Every structure is written in structure tokens, then in C-alpha cells.
Amino acid sequence: MDTMDTEAFTTYDEHSFTFSLVVASALLVVAITTHIWRMTSKENKCKLPLSELSTSETIRMMTSKALPELLHEQSLILGKVFRLSMPQWRPFVMCMDPQVSKEIFQDATSDKPDLYKVIEIPRGCPVLISKKTSSVGKDSWAAERKAFASCFAKNQYNISNANNQLAKLDLYLEATICDDDGNLEGVSRIMCQYTVDAFAKAAYGIEMNALGGPIDSLGNTFLVRICLKCMSTYKLHKCTQVPFHLPSHWID
Amino acid sequence: MFWNADVKRGNQAAKECLDVGIRILAEAKGLRDNKPDAKLGKVMEVLLTFPFSSEVQRAAETISFLTGGFDTTGYTLAWTLYELARHPEEQTALASDLSTDSQPPRLTRVVNEAMRLWPVVSGGGIRVASRDFVCSDGVVIPKGSDVSFPLYGSYRQPWIHDADQFMPARWCDDAPQVGELREAFAPFNRGRRACIGQTHALLTIKLTIAHLIRKYEWSVLVDPTPVFYLTLKPEGLRLKVKKRA
Numbered sequence: 250m251d252t253m254d255t256e257a258f259t260t261y262d263e264h265s266f267t268f269s270l271v272v273a274s275a276l277l278v279v280a281i282t283t284h285i286w287r288m289t290s291k292e293n294k295c296k297l298p299l300s301e302l303s304t305s306e307t308i309r310m311m312t313s314k315a316l317p318e319l320l321h322e323q324s325l326i327l328g329k330v331f332r333l334s335m336p337q338w339r340p341f342v343m344c345m346d347p348q349v350s351k352e353i354f355q356d357a358t359s360d361k362p363d364l365y366k367v368i369e370i371p372r373g374c375p376v377l378i379s380k381k382t383s384s385v386g387k388d389s390w391a392a393e394r395k396a397f398a399s400c401f402a403k404n405q406y407n408i409s410n411a412n413n414q415l416a417k418l419d420l421y422l423e424a425t426i427c428d429d430d431g432n433l434e435g436v437s438r439i440m441c442q443y444t445v446d447a448f449a450k451a452a453y454g455i456e457m458n459a460l461g462g463p464i465d466s467l468g469n470t471f472l473v474r475i476c477l478k479c480m481s482t483y484k485l486h487k488c489t490q491v492p493f494h495l496p497s498h499w500i501d
Numbered sequence: 502m503f504w505n506a507d508v509k510r511g512n513q514a515a516k517e518c519l520d521v522g523i524r525i526l527a528e529a530k531g532l533r534d535n536k537p538d539a540k541l542g543k544v545m546e547v548l549l550t551f552p553f554s555s556e557v558q559r560a561a562e563t564i565s566f567l568t569g570g571f572d573t574t575g576y577t578l579a580w581t582l583y584e585l586a587r588h589p590e591e592q593t594a595l596a597s598d599l600s601t602d603s604q605p606p607r608l609t610r611v612v613n614e615a616m617r618l619w620p621v622v623s624g625g626g627i628r629v630a631s632r633d634f635v636c637s638d639g640v641v642i643p644k645g646s647d648v649s650f651p652l653y654g655s656y657r658q659p660w661i662h663d664a665d666q667f668m669p670a671r672w673c674d675d676a677p678q679v680g681e682l683r684e685a686f687a688p689f690n691r692g693r694r695a696c697i698g699q700t701h702a703l704l705t706i707k708l709t710i711a712h713l714i715r716k717y718e719w720s721v722l723v724d725p726t727p728v729f730y731l732t733l734k735p736e737g738l739r740l741k742v743k744k745r746a
Contacts, residue, residue: 297640314728317623317653324654330640339629340646345655346636347685350625353648354691358631361694362647374519374561377697378569382558389554393562394697396551400543401701411705415712422717422742432722436582436738441575447705448570452544453563455528467524474517475568479730481511 297342298327304334311335400452407451414447421461445472518568522560525567566698572732573621574702579725579735581615581710584667586719586740591669596745599715608707610669616688618667620652623733626690652688653733717742 300323302310310319311333323331324345335341344350353359361380375381377397381388399405421443425433433439442459445468449457459468529549532539541549544566553559585592591611598605627649634642642648657664662671662678672679689696696702713719719742725735 297642314730316729317651317727317733320651321654321657324651324658328638328640329658330636330638330642337647340643342630342642342646342648343654344636344642344648344650345658346638347655347681349634349636349642350648350650350655351684351687351691353628353630353634353642354626354650354687354695356631357693359628359648360631362627362629374558376558376562376565378565393551394693396547397544397566398697400547401698403700403704405543406701406704408708411708415709418709418713419716423744426743431742433740433742436740437576437579437725437735440578440582441572443709444575444578444705445567445571448567448574449525450542451701451705452542452566452570453525453529453548454532454539454541454545455525467521467528471518471521471564471567474514474521477514478511478518481507481514 297340298331300327300331300333302334304336307333307335410451411447414443414450417446417460418443424461441472442468518564519557519560522562522564522567525563526560569696570698570702572734574705576621576732576734577612577616577619577702577706578709579738580619580621580733581612581706582713582719582740583721583725583735583738584615584618585611585710585714586721588667589720591667592714592719596714596718599711603711604707607669608711610672612703612706612710613672613686614667614669617656617682617686618665619727619733619735620656620688621732622688622690622696623651623653623729624731625650625652625655626694655685716745718745 300307302323310316313319320343323333324343329346330342330344330349333341333343344353363380377390377393382390382393421439422433425431439460442461445459446457449455449468455467457468457471458466459472462469464473526548529541529545533541533549548559548563551559553562585595595605595607595611598607627647630642630644630646630648632644634648636642661682670676671682676682687695689699689702719740721739722741723737723739725738728734728736
């Protein structure tokens with residue numbers, strides 16, 4: 250009896266497993282076929298121009314320092330909206346049509362892709378610019394956005410604080426005029442140091458002393474760490490770059 | 502990839518960025534507790550009281566506001582100064598307007614034009630299309646696509662007259678393309694995920710440019726190389742500054 254029961258169950262299990270496998274395979278085939286049909290159907294394939302760049306060339310382009318100009322060049326060849334070959338299942342579309350970009354951005358149901366699940370700079374922690382602010386449980390993005398939005402309203406802008414920061418910038422520029430005949434080197438760095446100080450004072454109420462401050466000031470410590478983070482990622486990207494034809498003022 | 506030295510260095514730098522966030526929060530708490538007359542910023546007040554899921558998230562949000570707010574504004578200031586230094590006639594006209602009006606219309610036109618030519622957030626953001634979208638030329642973006650909106654290319658399309666030229670006058674109320682340009686122009690993005698600090702950033706940019714043009718004269722010593730990594734940077738830019746007579 251025991252043996253018969255065991256055999257019966259074994260046969261049932263085998264049939265059940267085979268049946269499940271067949272159903273699952275069939276569903277998978279239907280899903281893949283539907284997706285391929287949908288993305289490459291005559292209508293869509295004819296209408297959405299596809300870049301001639303291969304997937305590896307596209308990756309090289311996407312990690313290039315000259316990416317904005319390279320995408321612009323592609324748009325001059327293919328038009329305002331086109332597809333790039335990326336190693337992903339969904340189509341990757343570049344849209345430079347202002348009307349459509351407005352429509353998509355203002356469409357509340359068109360959200361950020363999963364790429365934005367993790368933002369690297371705050372060590373992978375979900376923040377307001379990631380897709381969600383909670384990796385587990387109920388997402389608090391909307392509540393967080395609402396709480397912070399009013400802090401950046403026009404009536405919260407402190408003009409006297411802004412004038413104090415401009416006075417610090419004046420001191421820096423006047424020293425440059427005296428000492429270096431007004432030759433201002435590293436304008437981008439100076440402006441970033443100024444904005445770190447201005448933002449920290451206005452938004453947080455603290456002094457970060459990046460502009461004209463010591464290298465170990467809070468502001469300069471932050472800037473050095475950000476640069477290190479960006480440089481390490483850039484070095485990773487560099488091996489994938491390709492020497493596209495570039496305008497003379499773009500060096501890759 | 503965890504064995505790669507650059508990945509290790511990057512992770513270490515990200516951890517240290519988070520440490521800076523913790524230090525900023527500690528300093529703000531110290532000010533609040535020890536100097537009751539010290540005024541914290543509004544953002545910090547919310548950062549200290551919002552019910553985040555953890556203290557790490559509080560520090561991460563502190564550092565992400567700073568990260569999102571410094572180079573975007575800083576590079577826009579640098580690009581705007583560069584274009585004004587390259588175009589002395591625009592610089593002189595703006596200085597002249599600023600002598601009688603602290604926020605003249607020309608200031609908005611200059612800043613808009615610099616942001617059109619050199620949009621610092623050139624990547625422009627990515628969204629997943631929630632339905633099929635039909636473009637002006639009939640092209641269909643299928644539902645489920647990842648759609649990217651590169652701003653640099655969008656603002657240099659052939660439909661814009663002399664798109665590569667710095668021409669603030671194109672933003673005048675009676676300019677021929679001003680309607681289409683204003684419609685297309687969204688350097689801070691649109692919708693519910695538009696830049697949260699855009700008002701603050703624009704005020705800082707306008708106030709700073711107005712101050713720097715009113716007080717100083719600028720000329721170009723070395724042209725920059727546009728370098729893109731998340732933001733578009735004028736690398737190597739050198740300007741000459743002297744006090745305005």
C-alpha cells in the first residue's frame with residue numbers, strides 16, 4: 250500500500266512538474282514574442298530611427314566626456330527622436346522633441362527607471378533624487394518632497410546672507426587683482442567653492458569655508474571627496490571610450 | 502567589480518562624503534543646542550526633524566542636497582561669465598543696465614542664453630514612458646521605453662536660428678522665436694520631479710552675475726574644454742578680472 254501510494258505520488262509529482270514546466274515555457278515564449286513584436290513591429294520599427302552605432306560603441310559614447318556633443322551629432326543624422334542600441338531589454342530612446350519631452354515629464358505616471366534605485370554619492374542610500382526614498386516598506390518620497398519644497402521658495406531666500414557671501418567673493422577677487430594681476434585660474438573651481446559656501450550658509454546655516462579656506466575645511470573636505478568619487482568612476486569609464494570625430498574644442 | 506582598485510577608492514570616497522554629511526548635521530545640532538540665537542537654515546530645520554527611516558538616510562539627504570546644489574550653480578556661473586567675457590558688447594550693455602536697475606530684463610536673457618548653450622545638467626533625466634507617445638514628425642515612442650532628454654542637443658537643434666551663437670536678444674519679448682524657445686526651455690526639468698532648488702539656484706545665479714558684472718570687467722585668457730561627467734564643466738577656463746572704472 251505504502252509503495253503504491255509513493256508511486257502514485259511520484260507519478261503525480263512528475264506530471265505536475267512537467268505540466269508546470271510546459272505552461273511556464275509557453276508563457277515565456279508568448280511574453281518574449283509579444284515583446285519582440287511590440288518593439289519591432291513594422292509600425293514602430295519604421296517610425297523610430299535606430300542609430301548605426303553598435304552596442305559597444307554606444308556604451309563608449311555614453312561614458313564619454315563629450316557625450317552631449319556626440320548625442321547632438323547623432324540627432325543631426327537621425328532626427329529629434331531616435332533609438333540607441335543598449336544592452337537592455339527595453340528600447341533606449343533619445344528625445345530632443347521639446348513638445349514630447351514636456352508631455353512625458355508632466356505625465357505623473359512616467360517615472361524614473363530602476364537605474365535610479367541607487368544614487369552612488371551618498372553610499373547607495375535612497376534619497377530624494379533616487380526613484381524611491383525607502384528601499385523597504387512604504388515609500389516616503391512624496392512626503393519628503395513636500396516637506397522640503399517650501400524651504401526653497403522665493404520668500405525663504407535670505408538676501409543679506411547672499412550679500413555676505415558676495416562680500417567674501419569680492420575679497421577673493423580683489424586679492425587676485427593685487428597678487429596675480431587679475432589672472433583668475435580655475436574659474437570653475439572658484440565658483441564651486443563659492444556656491445558650496447553660499448548653499449551651506451543659506452540652506453543649513455553653517456559655514457563651510459571652501460572659498461579661500463584651508464584644505465581641511467568642511468567645504469574643501471567635501472569637494473575633495475566628491476572629486477575622488479567622480480575620478481574613480483571616470484577612470485572606470487575611460488577604458489570604454491572611443492575616439493569619435495570631435496570638434497576641436499572637445500577633447501576626449 | 503569589488504576587487505577593482507578604482508571601485509574601492511570610489512566606495513571609500515562615497516563613505517567619506519557621507520561622513521561629511523554626519524559632520525554637517527553634528528555642527529548644526531551643536532549650534533542649535535549651544536547657541537540658541539544662531540539661526541539654522543530652513544532646509545536644516547527640516548533635515549533635523551523629518552522622520553527619516555535611519556540616521557544614515559538623514560546624513561545621505563544632507564549630502565545629496567549639497568551635491569545637487571553646488572556644481573550645477575557653480576558651473577552655470579562659470580559658463581555665463583565665460584560667454585560675457587567672450588562678448589564684451591553684451592557685458593558692457595548689461596553693466597550699463599545694472600547701473601540703473603538691479604534686476605534688468607537683460608540679466609534674465611543673458612542667464613537663459615548661457616543655460617541654453619551650456620546646460621549644466623546636459624543629460625536632462627530619464628523617464629519610463631507610461632504609454633505610447635507620438636512625436637511631432639509622427640515617430641512613436643513605445644510604452645515601456647527608457648526615454649532620455651539630452652538638453653545640450655535639444656537646445657542646439659537646427660530649428661533654432663544660429664543655435665551655436667550666444668545671442669541673448671533671442672529671449673526678448675518681441676524676438677521671432679521667443680514663444681517656441683520658452684516652450685522648449687526647461688533647464689531644471691519639469692513635472693513632479695523638477696529640480697527642487699531651482700528658484701534658489703536662479704536667484705543665486707542672477708544675484709551673483711549682477712554683482713560680478715556691476716563691479717568687475719571680465720575677459721578671456723584661456724578658453725575652456727567642455728567636459729561632461731554628470732554635469733557639464735568648463736574645464737581649464739581662465740579669465741582676467743579687473744575692477745570696473
